[in-house]
Amino acid sequence: MPERTLAVLTLDGVRVMVPAGTTVLAALQNAGLSPLRRSLSGEARGALCGMGSCYECRAVVDGQTVRTCLTPVQDGQNVRRLMEVNREV
């Protein structure tokens, strides 16, 4: 059995430990961080396609806005949902 490595990330300020090889989207969803975004009129938004086409799962990873469904987790990542970032702006 290969050893399962773990990555430690920060999701909206909370440290979580997730299996390496998963996506940031999976980490967010498993941590119960939903919705991922809010539309301009305040409606809840979250991942729709899970394959990089819909752009609905965007979040800020280490300062860059990315599609979380296409972003593998890496040890030490700092992930923030857009509404958390925009609240500061």
Add this chain to the structure above:
Amino acid sequence: MKAIVIGGGLVGAACADALARQGMRVTVLEPGPVGGGATAAGMGHLVVMDDSPAQLALTARSLELWEALAPALPRQADYHGCGTLWVASDEEELAAVEPKRRAYLAAGREATLLDAAELARAEPNLRPGLAGALRVPGDSVVYAPVVAQFLLERAGATVQREAVAELIDGGVRLESGEMLRADVVVVANGIGAVSLLPDLPLRQRKGHLLITERGPVHIHHQLVELGYLKSAHGNDEDSVAFNVQPRPTGQLLIGSSRQFEQPDREIDWPLLRRMLRRAAEFLPALENISALRIWTGQRCASPDHLPLVGPHPHLDGVFLATGHEGLGITTALGTAELLAAQLFGTPSELLKHDFTPARFERMPEPAHA
């Protein structure tokens, strides 16, 4: 009286609306979604431009028609009177602003000169050291696909989701083989006109656009560098120019690029990098914003940068409304007014200028089916 309009973009929709108001029954043929071609790809900047007297007349009249239409538009059309700032990088460009201002005033459009300090106050995110700007407060922006749908509904036009295979005497033959008859056929499908009329003097001119995330950088006007005109009218080489629009959502729409004979939809990354670098030279804060989407579109350019509006020189009952290059959204309404004037004798000041396809002498007869 029956009319067929080929093309369900904004130009086709505006023409359909104008013909319906003259009592014609209008069928619009559009194989794709309404407003899904150049209409959706463009910025939707309603802008007065003065490269030629005819272009100034057409854009200025069109802005008047937009102002008249605006109260009727659905909210989703995002009609927004933000005005344009033509930004001068240096004294040489600023010197060219005064004749431009006078031309705009003569065409009945408000235009004011901003010096360097006034420009910095109007748009604090622009880099320091710019020479000034021409402010054209009557320019606007609009989300054109919604307007196309609105005009088609207002016209009561029948929209058939079909492609036209060829023009025939007194009508068209569809890809399905069906023949449709009409008293008037209006070819208003942008660069698609070339597949029906191969001899038209039209070329594709590809452009890139990028839309950002909602973000911290706010601008108040559509910002265009005066150098844009060099880009729009320069030679055949790829060119970029600073042209950024504030969206009502707090996003920015960033252009612009021009490339001849690039019929694909692919992103040209080196050119995009040039375009964004140019934009960031004027708006340094762009470096801190994320892009959301990037897309391309095809303008339909004529040799003299004016559209082809009017009767086909050799085909009875066939009228053209194409070749608007980057001004099709602005000039769709003026185009429709002009077409109605040509067909029905309704008044239009635009008849003073020659927009007819016949101005390009070399248009051999296409083979009849």
